[in-house]
Amino acid sequence: MKVRTRFAPSPTGFIHLGNIRSALYPWAFARSTQGDFILRIEDTDLERSSQAAVDVIIEGMKWLGLDHDEGPFFQMQRMDRYKAVLEQLKAAGHVYPCYMSVAELDALRERQMAAKEKPRYDGTWRPEPGKTLPPVPEGVQPVLRFRTPVGGSVVWDDKVKGRIEIGNAELDDLVIARPDGTPTYNFCVVVDDIDMGITHVIRGDDHVNNTPRQIHIFRALGHEPPVYAHLPTVLNEQGEKMSKRNGAKAVTQYRDEGYLPDAMVNYLARLGWSHGDDEIFSRQQFLQWFDLDHLGRSAAQFDEAKLRWVNAQHLKAMDDAALAPLVAQQLERMGLQADDRLPAICGLFKDRCDTTVALAQWARAFYADVVPDAAEQAQHVTDAVRPALQSLVQQLEACAWDKVAIGAAIKSVLAEHGLKMPQLAMPVRVLVMGTAQTPSLDAVLALHDKKVVITRLQNG
The missing domain is CATH 1.10.10.350 (Arc Repressor Mutant, subunit A)
Incomplete structure (x- = not known):
């Protein structure tokens, strides 16, 4: 069976290193197995999604060389498909309309929390043999809920976390379509993964709670779920989850600061995966070595000093002729035009530098006036x-x-x-x-x- 992986970001802000690592591993697994890597944009959050964020995702992946074989696919362009599958589930009795209002749900949660119970939907509108449902309120558009199986549990062998088992009693009936008929995230993801033939879902462990729900939907649609690998969180230097709120930088900012794409791939690869004690390796070596069996189970911490060191090693090893155009771009930002001396200048100074910006600062003296210290x-x-x-x-x-x-x-x-x-x-x-x-x-x-x-x- 041909491996097919995907990266499915939401375009609700710039893409940072924690996000891009969730693209790196499925890309590497597809490349190392001669499989396919699919890019899918999950843009159903209309209020927060933006074209600018989509552009940064594509630009960042292109810079890092994380090329996709298919896509980008946009969920908002697939609404007709989702609605057709919803009708299938309705016809098979896997979903039902629920007329409980937001106020009623909030009151239910408050009662449950006061009783020290887990807040959850209580199945008021779930049809059961011999059960009388409440009268349908006038003028209320229902949500559609998925009938979670009663009893038993959901089990999967996670390629990172090992065997995970979650009892169905822990899961309430998931809303899979809003009152206006638009489908929700967990449902869309499953339809996409089925239609795109995804064999391996490699994503952050913040999705673990979604997985049992998605497995149920897969099976209701007559499909076995893919192999799952839930990656531990990437922490920032303060030990918090890396996020935009916690000061994470856009991936493209590292390009502007003079980091090399192969060095970034090398560093990111080691944030949750290892090949013995190898610290510095080429992209080709990474793809030769990569597998899902050596993904780490514990959270990895970002360290900018280590990233600079990795970048310096790649800078030193890089061919001068290949390095020169990157340094020329940095000189252009300073308003300077390089010439054919630049490869030799790079060769002479690169051992002293950890970024192409630092190298351009040395090269500057050859293309602009110098003010001695x-x-x-x-x-x-x-x-x-x-x-x-x-x-x-x-x-x-x-x-x-x-x-x-x-x-x-x-x-x-x-x-x-x-x-x-x-x-x-x-x-x-x-x-x-x-x-x-x-x-x-x-x-x-x-x-x-x-x-x-x-x-x-x-x-x-």
Whole structure:
């Protein structure tokens, strides 16, 4: 049987890392088994859903490379299908109209809570043999409720949590259509999963309570439910559930802050799954290794410092030519235009960086004016060293512009003035790059325009 998984977000706000991890695992499982991954937008909450949120979902998934094989499907475009299936359930006696008003329901709950009982619908309008139903109130549109089986329990083997059993006595009769006839979430999900042939539902464990209800609806429609894997919550750095209210950032913000998609996939994969002690791995390795048997059972905690470290490892390992366009985008945000030197600049500075933004800050000195750090300039560019700087300008003006020739010119000036390398290199770095700490001086200068280097040294 071909694996078919899905990601089914609600477009009620931007998508954050806790949400996207619920897309990563079903995507990875589909890819690792040569299955299909379906994107479905659950947009039935008309008041809170927005096109902007849909756009961010699609943009975030595209950036991370979580490509879908089918969709996006929108639940609001499938209303006719849901209503047809509702008629099927009605005809089979699995649903019934309930005329209990909201005020009556609230009063029932209050009585139950006062009696220290679990608040739940009491089956007033549920037809039973020999039972007389209350008179139908005039002018009231009923909800439709699903007849939960009496007695017994719902059991499933969860791929994360193991065997779960919930007694039917714990479940009341679920509303599956509102008074205006629009179907509710738990019903729509089941119809979608049947129609889309979903074999594995991999989602957050906040859905565990929905699962027994959905299993009942599957079986009422003559289908066996899919395999379930309920993922533990992702916590923020304060140990709270990651959410927009608790300060979670949109996934696309990490792109803007200079994180690499493969590093994000690597980090997110480890928030609830492991392959031995492997911390850093490629996307290809992740897909080779991924299975549902090594999903963690406990909540994972987001750690931005760890994410930056993972990103730094991927940055160092990345091919310079592939890295350069990402850094060029960051330079464009600064209003700067890169050129064909950028891959070599990336190669020289990437070991010092943990994001493409940090790398662009280094590259900036090659494409914009530099203002040396005042304290470093005062410390290193002294009257004692100025004669050596003047000699270096003369040597550089006369030499070929490559690393070897520049290195020879620097050594010549050191010998002429009896200086050690740091005594000359520090002031040169401050004037040319704006800071005293850079990679090898000859390599840095060789990547600069010759006239720019000479002008910056003369102005110092």
